Each structure stands twice: as structure tokens, then as C-alpha cells.
Amino acid sequence: MKTLEATALRKSYGDRVVLDGVSLDADRGEIVGLLGPNGAGKTTTLSILATLLAADSGSVRVAGLSPRTDRDAVRRKLGYVPQVIALYPTLSALQNLALFARVHGAGHGAAAAASAHALEAVGLAPRAHDPVSSLSGGMKRRLNLACAMVHRPEILLLDEPTVGVDPQSREQILLTVKRAAESGAAIIYSTHYMEEVERICSRALLIDHGRVVAAGTVAELISLGGRQPRMEIAFKDLPTDGWIAGLEGVSEIEQADAGGRIELELASLAQVSEILDHARQSGGQVLEFSVHSPNLSDAFIALTGHALREDGGGGQ
């Protein structure tokens, strides 16, 4: 039995179908990414998992419990980070944390201790008594995450927790999420940043227009894109013709343009240095080069025909 299981979730508003048979699961210590463009249905999915929204059909089981019959018990096991910064702006960071800890059932002392610990975890201990309104956007995001973790939930639902944050805060958030998973939490991580999924998720679902277009490990998903690594080289002096003939699995995608640029498809990334050596030996003088490894974005484009950053237009 998985810690979290959702099966064939369907949700629509009138004629507009927002979710169309979404299924997912997560187990203890697992970070499952929910990757899709804006409007793909990620937030709707998380709202249903967080018991804030009822699905038209489908089922959800949280540690074997159904939100329909055991909503309070399910909610105690959940930690939900909404996409908006759901904090009381006039209260201090510590007061916000203590409130949510107590709402989750902690006593006064336990709430204070848990709040201090959560603040420490997200690196906000020095700003514990500052009002939320005085914190930077990144700090607010970190506190937003801390509020969902203050009661040490079994399941953590994160809805785009790094939107609009600075690199430092992003790193802190990702680190905190990984630590939560390491401590045994099952995590659903919704984002449209494929880099974040690649970094921290063990599995991911690609979702578009309310449907799961692909699911699996990151590597599996990338492979679903069917692409090889690519290399683009800018030459001052082009190598002689047929210079790649001896390189196995390397093919030229685009021939040299007026600027002396060539794009190659590689069998693996390990061939990069060999290609550069070959070019020099063939009389080519390399000015610069870039390597593009196939990723989830490529897979998404391959599967949906449009990019992750485009508006999916189907979600809430």
C-alpha cells in the first residue's frame, strides 16, 4: 500500500474538463514530480489531494484512509504548500508557524519547539520575530514551506513552491524538500521547472490538459523524448569534409552555415572531447561549442507538441 494513491481523478467545471483520469502515487521517502505547463491541472490535482476540492470521480487514499470518510485524519497526515504565499502578513514568522502547528493539534510548548525547528530548517531563524510583510519574496516562500512542514507530515504536497524566488532561496527550498523526503515523507512536487524535477524527484508525471501524458523515473521520461545528446560547434576555420567519418554514432544535423556553425547528434556525452580532438586534427579551429543533453522538456515537447513554458490553458 502506497502512502498516497490517487486513481482516475476527474474534475470538470461545466463543459471544461480540468482533470481527466489523473492517477498518481507516492511512497515514503519518495519525491514525485508533477510537471506541466500553467493550466495543465497540477493545482487542481494537489487541491484534490489536499482535500480542499472534491473530485467528480476517482479515488484518493492517504495511508489507506479515504478523505471522504476520514477527512480529519487524512488532513493530519498532510502538509500542503499552496502556490500563493498563504501566510498572515502582519504576524511574525514564528507566530505563523505556531498557529499552523497548533491548528494541527500541537500543544503550546510543542508548537513553539516545532516552529523553531521549522524556522531553522528553512534558514529563517534570525528573522523569527519579523513580520511576514517585511520578509523578501524568497523568505516568504521558505516560510510558506515551513508552515506545511511544522507538524512533520507523512505526506507533503507542494504546489510550485519556488515560483519567483531568488537562487539562494530556491536552493534552500530544494534542500529542505530533499531532507523531508530523507526523513520519510512522501512528497508530491508540482512545478513547471523541469530542472527541479530532474534534481530532486525520483519519479515524475508529465501532465498536460488535465491528463497524464507520461509517468516514470526521470531517465525513463527523458528517454520517452527519443532524442540524443547534441553538440553545436562554432569554427573560425572549418575542418575538412568528412571529419566525423571516424566517430561512431555521430551525425551532422545541420551543415555549416555562413557563420561556421555545425550541429551534431551524439551517441553519448562521452564523445565530446573525442569530437573536439577530431575537429582540430582535421584542420578545424574551434571558437566555442555547447552541448545539449536531452531532458524532460524535450520529452514533453516530443509527447505534447508544445513546450513546458507555454500555457496549457486547461487547469485551475
Place this chain on the structure above:
Amino acid sequence: MLRAAWLIFLNEFRLLTKDRVGLAMLILAPVVIIAVAGFSLGNIYGVRPAVNAYDLPIVDQDHGAAARAIITALSRDPAVHLERAQSVAGVRALVGRRSRVPLAIVIPAGITAALEAGRPAELVLYVDPIKRIEVAAIELRLSRMCTEITARAQDNARTRISAANAELRVRLERLATLATTARSAAEHFRRESLSRRDAAQRELDARLRSATAELAAQTRVAAERSAAAANSELERELAPRRDAMNAVRVYLSALQASERDFNRWLANLKAAAGSHSADIPPPPAFPRPPTPAQLAVLSKPIEISPPATALPEPALPNLSLASLPTPSVAIPDFDAEFKPLLAAPAPTLPGALGWTELSAGRGPAQANAFDQYVPGFGVTFLLIGMMMGISLGLIDERDWGTLARLRASGAPFAGTLLGKLLSRFVIGLMQMALLFAIGRWLFAISLGSEPLLLLIPSAAIAFAAAAFGLIIACIARTHDSVMPFGTVVSMAMSAIGGCWWPMDFEPGWMRAFAQWLPTTWTMQSFNDLMIRNLPASAIVWPTVATVGLGIAYLIVGIVAASWIYD
């Protein structure tokens, strides 16, 4: 820059069209307030007959002409609807308990008599001090009515006095004629009397002179006769004394002679004796003196007993006068003229009709204005605070995402609502309590006989307002909509519910509508406790009504909010 200004100008209109509540409030808000104020305060600019007429209970204890005139005048006034009653206690109970009854009139016994006697007389008005403006409006009409009644009575009195003056003049002229006749008769009588008195005087003088002369002659004869008798008696008494005196005289003469002889003898003797004079024997003895009886006779007082002389009784003169003549002129009959004048009452102008105010309740007739405004505006701002607090709080939490987070954190929506309502309820209750304390301190408002009782309606309105705030949050679902909508609703509820002015100003349909507002019942409770000084029993039903409305609001609010926010 102009292009930017033009674009922003257009965009502002575009934004406004998106805010339908805000757009509606631009016109709806002032229309609502204008309608409420216009309908409520319309009576200040004149009462519309048969629409906004006040019920006016009246008790006639006088049953006189003045009372009839007052009742007739009031029954013709379209601004009031007169209700005859028998009991003062009954009409006092009506005032304040029934709407549209700002005061009751009692016409005390004796008011007609007092006015006819020229004394001022006063109606007794039992007023509801809360409805001061309505009371003033009716008193203005009463003032005009009293002036008219007094003026009419004085006109009638002047007419009567003019007629009495004319009759008096005729009688005085007749009296003058009679007086002239009486004066000539009296003159004639005076002259006649003088003449007769002189004649009588002369006759009396003559008679007195004659009687006096006769009396003097008779007295002289009697005195001479009495003197002769006295001389004779005196002579008889003096004869022995004369004899005794002669004896004494003889003795004394002899003694004197003997003495002389003795002295000569002695001288001769002594001369003869020469040296033997010492041998001369004692001289001879002198004669004996008169006896004591003789000497006693000499000292005996002379007692003269006057003879009993009978004086003649003088004959009194006849002094009776002839009778005085009876005046021949008849005295005029003044009584016939004077008695009607004396019997008629002194003509006087009637007294002025006025009134005196008494409170229909237990408090003073004149209330402190702050007794109305402190709770009234306190309730208004309580409503605004509640509606803003609950509505904006809920909308803010929804927009911040904390509402969803609380729900996901295991806090049931009902629990979140309950916490919000409860906190606002406590804040509202404290707000009212603080306002009453400040009102007491700054404006010396009345807190009634039991100040703690004020907490009951305060709690009731705080509860109802909090529940209504929930409904507002469900109707105006955006931050921008709550402000105008909540403000207008709060102000309208306050105005219609009597927080700003007495409800009796309002037309019937508005008063009927007000029964469904908690402000109406709350203000009734505050007025009963603070101004009418009534006991706790007076606020039982208003409190039940307020709480009942609050429960209804709460049910509707929770259902709607669960649908919208949960």
C-alpha cells in the same frame, strides 16, 4: 505623457466595469442613503396627513368648554390621530410602547374654570423623551392650538366686556340723575333743619334763663334762713365760754394787781430792812389760777350744727322741642341700580392655555441627547466594524490562501468561521462597553438603574452584527465591494433601526421593515434602559428578537459561506 494619461483614463473605466458591485454602489449607495434619510426625516419638513399622522391618546378629566375646544381643535389636525381614553395610567403605558405615540395629553379637571377665572391653565403631556423631535413637532402644533383657543376665548371675553361696559354706562348715567335729585333733597333738608334748630335753640335759651333765675331766688332765701339759725346756735355755744373768759380775766387782773402790790411791798420791806433784809420772811402767796375745768371749757372746740335747711326744689323748665319736620323729597332707589352691578361678576379676560411636560416612563421628560447618540452611533460603528472585520477578514484570508491552508491543516471551515465570529463578537462587546464608559465620562450619559444590563443588548447586537457580516462576505465577495456595500448596509440598518433618529419619523412600510433589523430591537433596549429607566423585564423581548434575527443571519451566512468559501 498624454497618451499614457489617455490609456490610464480608459483603463480606469475598464476596471470599473469589471467591479460590478463598485459600479452599482456609485449610484445605489447614495440612492439608498437618500431614500432612508428622505423617508425617515420627511416629517421634519411637514407631516403628510393620513400617511405619517401620529396617534395621540387624550384623557378628558375636565369635561368643560375648554376641554371640548381642545379636543375639537386636535381632531381637526391632520397631523395627529386623536384617541379618546379614560385612564391616565393607560395612556402613559401607550407612550413609548406603541410606535407613532410620542406623547399623550391629559386635560386636568378644572381647566375650564381656571381659564374662565383668568388664571393660566396647563395641559399635562406625558412624553416619551426618546421621541423628542416628534414631541417637539406635536408641541409646536399644540402651541398653535393653545394660542388659537386662548385668542378665541379672549375675543369672546372682550365682546362680553364691551356689552357689560355699555350697560354699566347706562346704569351710571341713571345713578348720576338719581344722585342729583338726592343732592337737592338733602340741601333742602339741611336748610330746613338749620332753621328749626335755631328756633329750638332760642326757645331753650329762654327757658333756661327763667329756670336759672327762679332757682337763684329760692337758693338765696334758703341760705339766709340757714345763716340765721346758725348764728343763734353759735351764740348759745359762746355764752359759757364768755363767762369763763371773764373769770380768767378777773383773776388775771387781780393777779396783776397783787403782783404789783407785792413788788412794792417787797421793795419797801427790803429798803426798810436794810441789813436785815435777809431776815425778811417769805412773800405772800398769789391767788390761785383758774380751774382745769374752766380752762378745758376754754379749749373746747366750737361745734356748730347747721340747721337743717330745706332748700326749695327748683321746678325744671320744659325743655322738650317741637318735632323736626320730615323731608318732603323722596330718596331715590339706588339699590335698584347698584345691586345688579354688584351681583354681576367682575368681567375678566380668560387665562392663557399652556402645557406642562411629564415623562411617561420612569426617567426624566428631557433626556440627555447623548443617551441616544452614544448607543446609536456605537451600534452603527459596531455594525461597520463587524461587517468590515468579518467580510474583509474572510476575503483576505481567502485571497492570502490562509483559509485554504487552515482547512488543509485540519481546521474545519465551520471552526474557522466560529473563531472569527466569536472574536469579533467579543471585540464588539468590548467596543460597546468602552463606548458606554467613555460616554458616561465625557457626556454624562445615563446608564439606567442597572448599568450591567446594557451588556445584554450589546452582546445581542454584537452577535447579530457578526452573523450579518458573514452574509455581507457572501454577497460582496471582493475587497473593493465590501467597503461600499458594507458601509451602505450598515448605515441603512442603523438609520432605519432608529440609531440616528427616532423610528417614528419613518413611514409605516419602513417601520414594518425595521422590525426585521436587529438595530431596531437593540435601540429599543438601550432606550428602555437608559432613557426610560425601565427594569430588565423591558428588554427581554427585544433581546430575544435580536438574538433570533442573529441566529437567522448566522444560518444563512454559514450556509452561503460554506458554499462560497469552503
